[in-house]
Amino acid sequence: MRTFFSLAVALAVVGGACTAVAAAEPAPPSITPLTGIEPCPAGTLEDAPVLLIPGTNATVEKSLGPVRQALLDDGRCVYGLEYDSMQPISLSVDYFTAAVERIREINGTTALDVVGKSQGALIARAVSVEFTDPHPLRQVVAISGPQRGGTKSIGGVDITPLGAQTPALNLLDRAAVRDMLVGSPYLTELNSGPMTAPAVRYTMLASTYDQIVSPPSASFVDAPNVTNILIQDGCPEDWAGHLAESTDPRTVDLVLNALDPLRHPAVRCLPNTDER
Template sequence: MRTLAGVVAALAIMGSTAGAATAEPTGSTPLDTVTACPATARADAPVLLVHGTHADVEQSLGPVRQGLLEDGRCVYGLDYDSDESLSTSVDYFAAAVDRILAVNRAKTLDLVGKSQGALIARAVSLRFADRDVNPIRTVVAVSGPQHGTSVAGLRLPAGSSLPQGLPFLSPAMADMLAGSPYLTRLDSGPTVAPGVRYVMTATAYDEIVTPYTTAFIDAPGVTNLLVQDGCPEDHTGHLAGTTDPRTVDLVLHALDPARHPTVRCVANDNRK
């Protein structure tokens, strides 16, 4: 049996290389500092990147951001406290979407998230489901615990509270456990928003988000992609996925297949 210390260690690095909620939690990028896309940006929807737990955008999605910038896309990456409850972070990023749309006078936006950020991205898209037109055009989720992680075999009976004796789990970590009250509420209705295109990627060698199939969603408008499909020699795990050429290509292809028609197959022994 794995120890509780092992559970904590695994959850603590999820997505990293290492009452009413407020819109701007302590430690997050102030939204009034978010400005319009540069005039040189290509005429396309802005992209908002959401990093994983105990990481930043560079650690979670650095090569993806670089690829988008080389394409001329307008890219936003905001800091947030990844230990806060998921509802707090979702509130913040929903407000960030509205801010980015407003300062750019834009109608649509693409979301890309890694790990915790991938779950946040889906939840944010659901926040706009009641609008006449959902401003979220595409959600690309990389190794996200969409149905919760049972890392180290730890999971909660659906809708139950956190077991006694686990006070060292942050609110976000507790929310990401399979069967958590947060996930039970999130999935009590439709799991995806109508009109939004979703691309969910996962790796069979994920050592953090387990089982890896929790990153997939069976619903209309969702494309589920396993890194190893067509490339069995790619053994990238959760953390190595940040720089894994195939994973990066899958994200860029999902956002713009015309500019990124080729998805590489490169042998990877789970190294970044």
């Protein structure tokens, strides 16, 4: 029963943050107003600014906190924006597309890097194909994004009846979750054209032990400008799944290596589980 309960809770935390199951409804999101985006602090414009996009029901800190801190330690300019992760994904894509434009405008920069986790990883790729040359994005790093969609089962368990019994977990009623299902109208339209922008470099990360976006190939995209990485390649003792990837040292290192391999050539291999 523990496994079934853990998987049920995992559905409510697609972005990597555990929410209280007892709540009848998730708390209203705190959306970052685009007018509140300020220029990068002095001394951080040498490298491209980095925009972080969290996952479903998760803040930037819960989805990408260690990544953000490591980038700040590097002296990078980092933007972490909160959004309504239950609204249709097309609306979130519009929001982050406008955010990219504002960040570029107020900083006078020509390039940004974007890192997304889970739903945020799908949004990051969708935003990248919204632009034409000159393209404002340099790199997209996507952590366990449902690029090809997810299913209504987690770890082989059909969660539809569970949602009917437990309204707090019935995320299938939410537009963003429906948009992320295999064969959804949104994904069908998004993936009917080019799945990447030619001028952008992509790194897609996935885990064998991800029970939410599964199989790992659902997070991968086949294109010349895409590097697909399974975090267990070369490190089988790292069992981090969807939740633990938010803090998994190897996953964090792979993100940093993708963004700046000269500064971060080493990628740690540490034993891990999805309990972190």
